[in-house]
Amino acid sequence: MRLLHLSLTNFRNFTRLALELPPRGVLLIGANAQGKTNFLEAVYLLATFSSFQTHVERQLIHFLEARKSPAVGRLIGEYQRRDGTHRLELRLILEATAGDGMRLRKEALLDGVKRPLSQIVGHFNAVLFAPHMTQIIEGGPEERRRFLNLTLAQAIPGYATVLSEYVHILEQRNALLKQLAAQAGHVAQLDVWDQELTARGAQLMYWRIQALQEMERLAARVHLELTRGAEVLRLMYRPAYEPLPLPVAQISLPLSTPLDRSHLKVEEIREGFLERLRAMRREELTRGVTLIGPHRDEVRFLANGIDLGDYGSRGQVRTALLSLKLAEMEWMRLRNGEWPVLLLDEVLSELDSQRREDLLARVSTCEQVILTATDASAFPAPFLLQSTLWEVKMGQIYPKNHLAEEKEPG
Amino acid sequence: MLPRPLQNLITALERLPGIGPKTASRLAFYLLREENDLAEALAQALQELKAGIGFCSECFYLTEAGKRLCAICEDERREAGLICVVEEPLDVIAIERSGAYRGRYHVLHGALSPIEGIGPEDLKIAPLLERVRRGGVREVIIATNPNLEGDATALYLSQQLRPLGVHLTRLARGLPMGSDLEYADPNTLMRALAGRQEIESG
Ligand SMILES: Nc1ncnc2c1ncn2[C@@H]1O[C@H](COP(=O)(O)OP(=O)(O)OP(=O)(O)O)[C@@H](O)[C@H]1O
Ligand SMILES: [Mg+2]
Ligand SMILES: [Zn+2]
Numbered sequence: 001m002r003l004l005h006l007s008l009t010n011f012r013n014f015t016r017l018a019l020e021l022p023p024r025g026v027l028l029i030g031a032n033a034q035g036k037t038n039f040l041e042a043v044y045l046l047a048t049f050s051s052f053q054t055h056v057e058r059q060l061i062h063f064l065e066a067r068k069s070p071a072v073g074r075l076i077g078e079y080q081r082r083d084g085t086h087r088l089e090l091r092l093i094l095e096a097t098a099g100d101g102m103r104l105r106k107e108a109l110l111d112g113v114k115r116p117l118s119q120i121v122g123h124f125n126a127v128l129f130a131p132h133m134t135q136i137i138e139g140g141p142e143e144r145r146r147f148l149n150l151t152l153a154q155a156i157p158g159y160a161t162v163l164s165e166y167v168h169i170l171e172q173r174n175a176l177l178k179q180l181a182a183q184a185g186h187v188a189q190l191d192v193w194d195q196e197l198t199a200r201g202a203q204l205m206y207w208r209i210q211a212l213q214e215m216e217r218l219a220a221r222v223h224l225e226l227t228r229g230a231e232v233l234r235l236m237y238r239p240a241y242e243p244l245p246l247p248v249a250q251i252s253l254p255l256s257t258p259l260d261r262s263h264l265k266v267e268e269i270r271e272g273f274l275e276r277l278r279a280m281r282r283e284e285l286t287r288g289v290t291l292i293g294p295h296r297d298e299v300r301f302l303a304n305g306i307d308l309g310d311y312g313s314r315g316q317v318r319t320a321l322l323s324l325k326l327a328e329m330e331w332m333r334l335r336n337g338e339w340p341v342l343l344l345d346e347v348l349s350e351l352d353s354q355r356r357e358d359l360l361a362r363v364s365t366c367e368q369v370i371l372t373a374t375d376a377s378a379f380p381a382p383f384l385l386q387s388t389l390w391e392v393k394m395g396q397i398y399p400k401n402h403l404a405e406e407k408e409p410g
Numbered sequence: 411m412l413p414r415p416l417q418n419l420i421t422a423l424e425r426l427p428g429i430g431p432k433t434a435s436r437l438a439f440y441l442l443r444e445e446n447d448l449a450e451a452l453a454q455a456l457q458e459l460k461a462g463i464g465f466c467s468e469c470f471y472l473t474e475a476g477k478r479l480c481a482i483c484e485d486e487r488r489e490a491g492l493i494c495v496v497e498e499p500l501d502v503i504a505i506e507r508s509g510a511y512r513g514r515y516h517v518l519h520g521a522l523s524p525i526e527g528i529g530p531e532d533l534k535i536a537p538l539l540e541r542v543r544r545g546g547v548r549e550v551i552i553a554t555n556p557n558l559e560g561d562a563t564a565l566y567l568s569q570q571l572r573p574l575g576v577h578l579t580r581l582a583r584g585l586p587m588g589s590d591l592e593y594a595d596p597n598t599l600m601r602a603l604a605g606r607q608e609i610e611s612g
Contacts, residue, residue: 096432168558176524186530189522192565196558 001125001338002368003043004085005078010065011092012038013395025364025387027379028372029400034392036372040128040343043370046077046088047126047340048150049106049117057104058094070095079124082338087111088124118161122154125332125340129325131350134317136324137301137308144299151328152211155335159207166200166294173197174289181288194277197293202270204294205239209261212237212299214334219327223303226319226358231303233323234258240296241276243269318350326362339366347371348378356380416442468541470517470534472499482514489513491548495538495567497521497555505553513551516541521559522566530566538567542574549577556581579608 007018013035028036041053041060051060058066061073073092078085091107110120136147153160173193179185216235223233236258243264276292277284284291301308301320308320332340342363348356348371360383363369372392376384389400412420416438423434441449466473466480473480482488482502492513496502502515518533541547552567554560568578 097430165558172524172558172562179524179527179529188569189524189529189566191569192522192562193524195565196562 001336001341002080003077003124003341003370004080005076006043007074007076008042009074010062010071011042011060011073011075012062014038014042015062015064015395017395017397019397021368021370022388023368025383026368026370027376027384027387027389028370028392028397029374029376029389030372030392031374035395035397036392037130037345038395039392039397040130040345040370040372042075043077043341043343044126044128046075046090046124047122047154049090049108049121050150052128052130057092058102060092060104061094066094077124079341081124086123088120116161118164121160122157125154125336125338126343127151127325127329127332127340128343128345129321129347130345131318131347133325134321137312137317137320141296141298145295145297148208148211148297148299151332152207154340155332156207156211159204162200162203166197166204169193169196169200170290170293170295177284177290178288180285190281194274197290198270198273198277201241201293202266202273205241205243205269205273205297206264206266208237208239208294208297209264211331213262215324215327215331218330218334219323222326222330222362223320223323226323226355231316231319232305233320234302234305235324236300236302237261238298238300240294240298241273241292243272319355322351322355322359326359329366333366339368342366342369344369344371346373348373465517469493469515470519470537471502471515487512491546492551493538493541493547493549494551494553496553497560497563501553501555513549518554518563521554521563523559533563535567535570539570539574542571542576547576549579551579551581553581 002023003021005018005020008014009016011017028039030036037053041051044050044052045060051057054060061071065071065073071094073094075090075092076087078087087110089109091109093105093107094102095105097103106117108115108117108120110123135143149159149163153163173190176189176193180187180190212235216233219235220233223231244259244261273293280291301312301324303312303316303320306312308317312320329340329342344359344363347359351359356378357380360380364383364386371387373379376389379387391398391400419438419441420431420434423429423437424431426434429437441452462475464473464475464477465471466483467478468483469480471480471482489512493516494505494511494513495516495518496505497518497520499517502517505511505515516534516538518535518538520528520533522528522530522533538550542550550567550571552564554563554567564580568580571578
């Protein structure tokens with residue numbers, strides 16, 4: 001997959017940008033605060049409809065535009081897939097809400113037709129790698145669920161829709177539990193929301209089981225190579241509702257013991273999940289909240305049986321992240337039948353020269369990679385020769401001619 | 411400080427669904443300035459709405475005030491043994507427009523939604539169960555909206571109705587998920603009605 005053309009209007013510090021993108025490597029060079037990361041954010045937004053930089057989505061719109069009401073930011077990507085070229089337009093609309101607040105609404109048009117976001121997420125694919133993403137390994141469990149959701153939604157048709165339904169049902173169910181906790185009422189209603197919740201929840205767990213198993217295989221292989229055979233990397237899925245029969249799961253096994261859940265069918269997971277919810281009903285009614293389900297799932301990263309989130313050294317965590325990101329990229333290719341566009345934000349400066357070479361060697365196999373750096377000196381000459389260099393300056397992008405100034409000594 | 415009558419109007423408008431304080435003030439000032447008797451016409455229409463319209467005591471569809479039954483429940487040619495359950499009166503109009511249905515209706519006046527504080531006792535569910543218990547009902551078609559709240563409501567109804575031994579069906583999914591019945595075009599609705607399905611026992 002390859003991005004052919006990108007145009008941005010009032011997105012971050014890009015008031016107006018329109019540009020053709022070449023295949024292979026594109027290197028964005030620029031001083032701090034010029035818009036390099038914002039550019040990658042725009043491309044990633046077209047793949048996931050979700051920002052990796054902020055939870056305050058109104059910040060995505062240029063701040064001068066954002067003073068208007070309504071304010072509109074616009075991203076248009078044209079890209080080449082095996083089935084032809086497509087045009088995806090994402091509109092960010094900042095508007096007043098009933099409660100006098102502001103809300104950012106997103107609208108997406110695929111090839112000119114407006115569609116629900118969850119139906120077209122992942123039509124364009126991208127994998128993003130930025131240094132702060134070590135949070136996936138070291139941060140809270142919500143970081144790992146976010147990683148899973150953004151990756152799986154891009155490669156499993158239906159994932160985004162089922163996830164958004166699950167979240168909506170969860171809100172309804174929690175509201176009901178709260179009401180029932182405060183005053184007794186129709187408990188029969190809860191049966192209905194249990195059915196709805198477990199149908200989607202089991203489906204999500206099933207997908208997570210399969211995807212993590214596939215990704216683990218890929219990540220372990222990469223990691224073994226990157227560490228020159230020193231470390232075995234594992235991705236341990238720890239679902240909040242354990243679908244394996246209780247005796248197996250209950251005995252407190254050491255964390256590193258692999259549990260194989262890949263034989264489980266959606267219907268089996270669902271039945272067990274429903275049964276557990278019924279068993280926990282009394283507790284949930286007193287707490288007024290849904291205690292188990294994919295919204296509380298966890299994934300741990302282990303190197304030679306040691307939990308990297310708790311005990312990993314900085315270098316170990318960085319390498320594990322690199323393995324994970326390369327695995328994510330390969331997994332998407334396996335699932336979708338083509339490479340995602342790879343986005344690397346300031347990654348090279350954080351790696352030692354050996355890892356740099358490992359990374360560049362692997363990414364040059366994919367169709368298109370967009371990298372950022374404050375200067376080109378970290379990149380080996382052969383890589384620079386194959387790549388297009390651009391300079392990012394105050395929300396504008398200029399062709400950069402060329403290695404001379406960067407590479408000439410003195 | 412706004413004059414009392416203006417403030418009263420704004421406060422009342424704000425209680426309408428989908429209208430916030432800003433829109434409410436804009437509408438109120440518009441009505442204040444407007445010179446073609448719109449305010450008077452609106453006031454009269456609102457009064458007649460409440461005085462002139464009631465709900466059918468059988469199916470809870472709209473009737474003229476003072477009448478016990480709606481035109482559909484009164485129509486002897488409509489099949490009394492077939493009840494189509496919908497969320498809103500507008501859904502009745504949508505299905506009638508398709509011309510494909512000869513049975514009667516039952517209007518719930520909403521769907522289950524704990525977030526909005528809507529439970530079974532806020533919907534016309536008890537009268538529906540009562541109608542079925544009285545006998546003579548052969549089939550109940552559940553035609554709630556094809557969204558999560560509509561699905562939950564359908565499931566709840568099926569749990570309540572199944573013990574009564576009535577034949578239960580659900581509108582087929584010719585309808586786009588996440589849409590409202592009232593916006594569906596007649597053709598789609600006709601196909602959905604023709605292809606209605608059994609509800610699996612939950
Ligand atoms: N909504 C917005 N409107 C206008 N400008 C914005 C908006 N959001 C961020 N910016 C500006 O964008 C710039 C940051 O851009 P970006 O994060 O892409 O920088 P960068 O080139 O990646 O820099 P660094 O090398 O420091 O990472 C800042 O100057 C910031 O003020
Ligand atoms: Mg940056
Ligand atoms: Zn009636």
